[in-house]
Structure formats: C-alpha cells, structure tokens
Amino acid sequence: MILVTAIVKPFALGDVKSALERLGVLGMTVSEVQGHGRQKGHTEVYRGAEYNVDFVPKVRVEVVVDDEVVERVLDAVVAAARTGKIGDGKVWTTRVDQVVRVRTGERGPDAV
Amino acid sequence: MTASSGVQVLSGVQVGNTAYLLGCAALVMLMTPGLAFFYGGMVRAKSVLNMMMMSVVCLGVVGLVWVLGGFSLAFGDSTGGLIGNLDFAGLRDTTTVVGGDAGIPLQVFAMFQLMFAVITAALLSGAVADRARFWPFALFIALWTVLVYVPLAHWIFAFDGFVAERGGWMANTLGALDFAGGTAVEINSGASALALAVVLGRRRGWPQQPMRPHNLPAVLLGAGLLWFGWFGFNAGSALAAGAVAGNAFVTTMTASAAAVLSWLALEHRLDGRPTSLGAASAAIAGLVGITPACGYVDTFGALAIGLLAGVVCQLAIRLKYRLGYDDSLDVVAIHGVGGLLGMLMLGFVATSAVNEAGADGLLYGGGPAQLGKQVVAVLATAAFAFGVSFLLAWLVRATIGFRVDAEVEAEGIDEAEHAETAYDYTPLTTTGRSLGAARTEETPR
Numbered sequence: 001m002i003l004v005t006a007i008v009k010p011f012a013l014g015d016v017k018s019a020l021e022r023l024g025v026l027g028m029t030v031s032e033v034q035g036h037g038r039q040k041g042h043t044e045v046y047r048g049a050e051y052n053v054d055f056v057p058k059v060r061v062e063v064v065v066d067d068e069v070v071e072r073v074l075d076a077v078v079a080a081a082r083t084g085k086i087g088d089g090k091v092w093t094t095r096v097d098q099v100v101r102v103r104t105g106e107r108g109p110d111a112v
Numbered sequence: 113m114t115a116s117s118g119v120q121v122l123s124g125v126q127v128g129n130t131a132y133l134l135g136c137a138a139l140v141m142l143m144t145p146g147l148a149f150f151y152g153g154m155v156r157a158k159s160v161l162n163m164m165m166m167s168v169v170c171l172g173v174v175g176l177v178w179v180l181g182g183f184s185l186a187f188g189d190s191t192g193g194l195i196g197n198l199d200f201a202g203l204r205d206t207t208t209v210v211g212g213d214a215g216i217p218l219q220v221f222a223m224f225q226l227m228f229a230v231i232t233a234a235l236l237s238g239a240v241a242d243r244a245r246f247w248p249f250a251l252f253i254a255l256w257t258v259l260v261y262v263p264l265a266h267w268i269f270a271f272d273g274f275v276a277e278r279g280g281w282m283a284n285t286l287g288a289l290d291f292a293g294g295t296a297v298e299i300n301s302g303a304s305a306l307a308l309a310v311v312l313g314r315r316r317g318w319p320q321q322p323m324r325p326h327n328l329p330a331v332l333l334g335a336g337l338l339w340f341g342w343f344g345f346n347a348g349s350a351l352a353a354g355a356v357a358g359n360a361f362v363t364t365m366t367a368s369a370a371a372v373l374s375w376l377a378l379e380h381r382l383d384g385r386p387t388s389l390g391a392a393s394a395a396i397a398g399l400v401g402i403t404p405a406c407g408y409v410d411t412f413g414a415l416a417i418g419l420l421a422g423v424v425c426q427l428a429i430r431l432k433y434r435l436g437y438d439d440s441l442d443v444v445a446i447h448g449v450g451g452l453l454g455m456l457m458l459g460f461v462a463t464s465a466v467n468e469a470g471a472d473g474l475l476y477g478g479g480p481a482q483l484g485k486q487v488v489a490v491l492a493t494a495a496f497a498f499g500v501s502f503l504l505a506w507l508v509r510a511t512i513g514f515r516v517d518a519e520v521e522a523e524g525i526d527e528a529e530h531a532e533t534a535y536d537y538t539p540l541t542t543t544g545r546s547l548g549a550a551r552t553e554e555t556p557r
Binding site: 044046047048049051052 | 319322324325379382383384385387389390393426429430433442
C-alpha cells in the first residue's frame with residue numbers, strides 16, 4: 001500500500017477529486033495548508049507599502065492506494081492539477097506498513 | 113400654529129428644509145459606522161473590534177457632550193469670535209427657529225452639527241490603531257470635543273445671526289470660505305491625528321513587520337457608506353433644499369469620481385496594479401478635498417480638486433515612511449492634506465456664479481485676497497488643533513496612561529480591552545460555559 005500526498009492549488013481540488021473518483025479511489029483526506037516552494041510566495045501592495053506573502057494557501061490531498069494503481073493515480077493527480085504556472089504543487093508517495101478500518105477491524109488492502 | 117393632523121409646526125419653520133436637514137443628519141450619522149468598517153478592515157484581525165469600538169464610542173461620548181454643552185459653546189452668542197456661551201445647554205429650548213429664511217428648528221440644526229462632531233472625533237482613531245487603550249481614548253475624545261472641535265466649529269460654522277447674534281471670527285471677520293468642514297473637520301482631524309500619533313508613538317514592529325489590512329471587502333463597504341453619507345454632509349451643509357445643495361451634490365460626486373481615477377492611474381504607474389484599498393482611499397480623498405469647496409465651485413473646479421486629491425493624498429501617504437511617524441491609517445495624509453488642498457484650491461477656483469455667498473478665486477476673476485484668507489484659516493486651524501490635541505494626549509498619557517502594554521499589543525488588543533475576538537476560526541479554540549449550559553445538559557437528545 002502506498003500513501004499518495006498531493007499539495008495542489010486550492011482551486012485544483014475539484015478536478016483532482018474528480019480524477020481520483022474516476023480511478024475508483026473513493027476515500028481521501030483533504031486539509032488546508034500553507035507553504036511555499038522555490039518561488040517563495042508573492043508580493044502584495046497596500047497604499048504603496050509592499051508586503052511579502054511567504055506562505056501561500058494550498059490544499060493537501062492524501063489517499064492510500066494499492067501498489068498496482070499508484071502510477072495511474074500519480075498521473076491523474078498531476079494532469080488534474082497542472083496549469084503550467086509557478087506554484088502548481090508537488091505529489092509524493094510513501095510506503096504504508098499497515099492500515100486498519102476502525103469500524104470493522106479489517107487490515108491491509110481490505111481496509112483501504 | 114397647529115395643523116389639523118395634530119402635527120405642531122412652529123411659526124417660521126420651513127417644512128421642506130427641515131425635512132431635508134433631518135434626512136441629511138441621518139445620512140451623516142451613517143458615516144460613523146461606515147468609518148468603523150473602513151478603519152476596521154484596514155487593521156489586523158486581532159484588533160478589528162477595538163478599531164470599530166473607537167468609532168462607536170464617539171457616538172456615545174460626543175453625542176452627550178454635544179447635547180449637554182458642546183453645541184451651545186459652538187453656536188451660542190460669541191465672546192470675541194472665539195467661543196459661544198451656554199444659552200443652548202441641554203438643548204431644552206424646542207421653540208427656537210434658526211437660520212432666518214432657512215427656517216430650521218434649533219434642535220434639527222443641532223443634530224445635523226452633532227453628526228459632524230461625531231465623525232470628526234471618530235476619524236482620529238485611525239492614527240492610534242492597534243495601540244490605544246479604550247477608556248483613555250474615550251476620555252481624550254470628550255476633552256477634545258470641548259477644547260478643540262467646539263472652538264473650531266464656532267470659528268468657521270457660526271455665522272452672525274444664523275443661530276446666535278454673534279458668531280466666530282473665521283466665518284465673519286476673516287471671511288474664509290469653508291462650505292462643509294475643510295477646517296473644523298478635515299484639517300482638524302488630520303492635525304489632531306498627527307498629535308496623537310506623535311504622543312502615542314509607533315506600533316511595535318512598525319514599519320518592519322507587515323501590518324496589512326485583514327478585510328478589504330469591509331474597507332470597501334465602509335468607503336461606500338462614507339461616500340453615501342457624504343452627500344448629507346456636503347449637500348446638507350447648504351441647510352436648505354435648493355440650488356446650492358444641488359450644486360454641492362454635483363461637485364461632491366464629480367470630485368470623488370475624479371479622485372478614484374487619478375489615484376488608480378498613479379497607483380498603477382507606481383506599483384504596477386490598481387488596488388481595491390487604493391480605490392477606497394481615493395474616494396475618501398476626493399470627498400475630503402471637495403468638502404470645503406462643494407458649495408462654492410462649479411463642476412470644473414470640482415474636477416480639478418478631485419484629480420489633484422487622488423494624486424496629492426497618495427503621494428502624502430508615501431511621505432509617512434520617510435518622516436517616520438506611525439499614523440496607522442493615514443488620517444494625516446488623507447484628511448489633513450486633502451482638507452488643506454480643498455481649502456487652498458478655493459482661493460483659485462471658487463466662483464460666485466454658483467453661490468452668491470461665495471467669492472471669486474484667482475482663476476475666476478478674483479484677486480489673491482481670498483487665497484490669503486484661506487491660508488490664514490488653514491494655518492490657524494492646523495496650529496490650534498495640533499497644539500491643543502498634543503497637550504491633551506500628553507495629559508492623558510501622563511495621568512491614566514494611553515497605550516496598552518507591549519504584551520497586549522502583541523497578542524491582540526480586542527481580547528485584552530473588550531474580552532472579545534472578531535472571528536471564531538475553529539470551535540477547538542473556544543471552550544467555557546454559556547449561561548444556558550445547565551438547562552441544555554438536562555435536556556435528553
């Protein structure tokens with residue numbers, strides 16, 4: 001099992017969610033996060049005074065999937081979140097040792 | 113005399129003018145909660161309530177001071193053109209009709225003028241955002257109304273024979289033009305705000321730390337309410353529903369519209385984008401600039417004042433960082449400089465063609481005399497307002513203290529001064545007991 005973590009622009013969330021559902025990925029965890037990549041945020045101007053906004057709002061999408069579908073999941077998320085501009089985000093994977101469904105006690109792939 | 117409907121109409125009252133002025137007074141009242149939104153949106157989220165409360169408390173403090181004695185001292189019979197008397201204290205006399213042919217009940221005029229006093233006091237709070245204690249501010253405002261606003265209102269707004277027999281020196285002896293408050297309201301608030309900012313000192317971290325506006329939609333809402341109310345402020349200052357009021361309405365709209373465009377154009381050139389805070393600030397700058405002039409200039413004069421206000425006030429804001437005083441929300445640059453601009457421009461573009469009571473400026477066939485009178489009024493207002501406000505603020509600071517502690521300033525003035533916070537970001541942060549808690553627990557679900 002693999003945990004796929006995607007940090008994407010907030011407005012891309014709808015497309016990412018649709019793309020995952022089309023692949024049969026039904027459960028997901030979404031959280032609002034802030035951060036920056038290489039471009040380090042942006043600048044805002046108020047009555048001539050410049051403020052650097054270092055951390056910009058992003059959405060973190062987390063799903064646990066079987067090993068066989070992980071490549072397709074990565075492709076789908078990247079395709080859905082890509083605008084080609086700076087700040088589109090990152091996606092990475094992490095190996096998951098064990099998953100337990102709280103309601104039934106099922107373990108492993110059955111619990112995903 | 114008594115009308116058949118049972119409505120009592122005092123002898124000499126002009127019903128149309130009275131109705132008009134009552135409506136205008138209500139419009140001007142709305143400017144103060146509008147200002148609360150304008151200022152509230154510009155501060156950080158942790159001090160928005162304190163910012164708004166400083167406007168709200170002015171309605172209470174100035175309202176009472178004005179009714180009890182402030183109005184009478186401003187518009188009662190003058191001693192040497194400097195201050196009125198206490199003949200109208202408490203506004204008990206309901207039968208007096210003032211303004212000669214205008215035919216306005218004294219109480220209606222007093223309420224219209226009250227709203228001016230309230231909004232002027234509330235304007236000052238913009239200079240001390242994020243760091244003034246609440247009750248000391250309220251005390252300062254009470255003293256300031258009597259010792260700064262009332263004398264200035266007397267000097268410029270109290271005309272011989274309008275309410276009392278003898279009025280103030282600027283209006284009658286000097287003959288300076290100020291239709292709706294370039295001196296008593298705008299330059300006064302700017303100069304007094306500068307005194308407050310200097311006495312209280314900078315916010316901790318300013319200008320290194322970012323203190324950007326936390327809610328720009330609120331700023332735009334507030335600017336909209338101010339703009340709306342300003343028609344009562346300016347057109348109402350004609351004190352009669354007639355041609356001069358109509359001209360004031362036209363010039364007010366023209367100047368504020370022009371200021372929005374000139375401000376945004378300059379901002380785009382200097383900063384690369386036209387911003388919403390710029391648009392809101394621009395509208396106010398244009399309205400401030402036209403305030404003294406609205407009843408004495410034609411449309412082209414208003415256009416010139418508006419275009420200049422959008423440029424001059426914006427450049428004045430940028431000076432703050434060079435000079436190093438922390439006038440948090442730019443009261444000095446927008447109201448002080450804007451009022452100064454309008455007062456001086458009157459010397460150039462005033463025209464008696466729109467108002468017989470006015471004069472002709474340099475560009476309309478008049479000599480330099482009117483400009484000279486405007487300069488005297490401006491200097492006297494600025495010096496008096498700054499000097500007395502500085503002493504009052506210093507006195508409050510030295511006795512009961514004016515600033516919050518460093519810790520309070522860092523963590524948020526709303527919670528320390530008012531036991532409230534503006535926004536409930538997550539239920540995780542609020543635990544405690546509500547008054548209905550006991551009863552709720554007994555109710556089975």
